[in-house]
Amino acid sequence: MYHLPVYQEKDQQKIIAFIQQYPFATLTGVSPQQQPVATQIPLLVKEKNGKLFLTGHLMKQTDHHKAFLENKQALVLFHGPHTYVSASWYENKQQASTWNYMTVHVRGTVQYLPDEALPDMLDELTSHFENNPDSPSLYKELPVEYLQRLMKAIVAFEIAVESTDAIFKLSQNRDEKSFRQIIQQLEKGDFDAQRVAVEMKKIQS
Numbered sequence: 001m002y003h004l005p006v007y008q009e010k011d012q013q014k015i016i017a018f019i020q021q022y023p024f025a026t027l028t029g030v031s032p033q034q035q036p037v038a039t040q041i042p043l044l045v046k047e048k049n050g051k052l053f054l055t056g057h058l059m060k061q062t063d064h065h066k067a068f069l070e071n072k073q074a075l076v077l078f079h080g081p082h083t084y085v086s087a088s089w090y091e092n093k094q095q096a097s098t099w100n101y102m103t104v105h106v107r108g109t110v111q112y113l114p115d116e117a118l119p120d121m122l123d124e125l126t127s128h129f130e131n132n133p134d135s136p137s138l139y140k141e142l143p144v145e146y147l148q149r150l151m152k153a154i155v156a157f158e159i160a161v162e163s164t165d166a167i168f169k170l171s172q173n174r175d176e177k178s179f180r181q182i183i184q185q186l187e188k189g190d191f192d193a194q195r196v197a198v199e200m201k202k203i204q205s
Contacts, residue, residue: 001105001165006173009166016052018104018166019045019078026077027058029067029110037063043076043159044128052161054106055121057154065155068110074159076106081195085171089185090178100196104166108159121156170200179204 009015019025023045028038043056054076058065068074080102087097113121123139130138139147171182179200186197 002167002169003165004173007167007169009168012164015104015164015166016045016047018080018102019043019054019106022078022080024079025054026079027056027064028075028077029064029073030071031063031067032070035063037067039064042125042129044125052164054108054159054161055157056125057118057121057156060153060155068112068157072110074108074110076108076159078104078106080104080168081192081199083186083189083193083196085182086185089181091175091181092178098169100169100171100200102168102170102196102199104164106159106161107163108161110157110159113156113158115151115155118151118154118156122151168199170196170203172203 009018023042025041025043026038027041027043028036031037039058039062041056041058043054046053046055082099082101085098085100087093087095119139126135126137126139127133135141171179174182183197183200186193186200189197
């Protein structure tokens with residue numbers, strides 16, 4: 001993690017909002033053979049009694065499922081927009097180019113939930129992401145036989161968050177004119193570049 005203070009975000013509510021905006025995370029752990037394991041998975045973030053939790057589900061008998069049976073420590077990476085920033089956009093162009101990005105690293109302890117907790121978690125997850133109470137794909141609308149087959153293969157879990165590290169590297173170390181020029185160039189770029197420009201403008205406001 002790139003820990004320069006100028007890029008660190010300490011506001012917990014902004015960190016939670018970021019996780020909610022970019023919920024498709026990389027969940028990493030260590031197997032019993034001391035090998036790193038990872039999977040990409042959507043997660044929900046909750047506050048309970050002043051403490052943060054991440055919730056989701058994963059497939060049983062995978063390397064990451066087995067890893068967290070033995071070692072419950074997890075590192076979760078949430079990724080936001082990112083883009084190349086050319087030094088040619090700076091006032092002083094004779095220096096290194098860089099990459100702007102936004103990321104949140106969450107460390108915590110994984111706890112697998114009992115089978116009876118799975119229906120409520122799936123109901124909450126599908127309701128959240130469908131964002132449509134009339135969707136035919138909500139958990140409660142799916143055939144019972146289908147759900148019974150599906151739920152045998154997956155397990156719900158929650159991660160009790162122990163720490164969060166947020167780095168929003170958005171050219172905060174540049175002079176005002178360079179900062180404006182970077183935004184102008186990014187606004188001409190691809191979708192990610194334009195999203196980074198939007199985030200940089202928030203710093204200005």
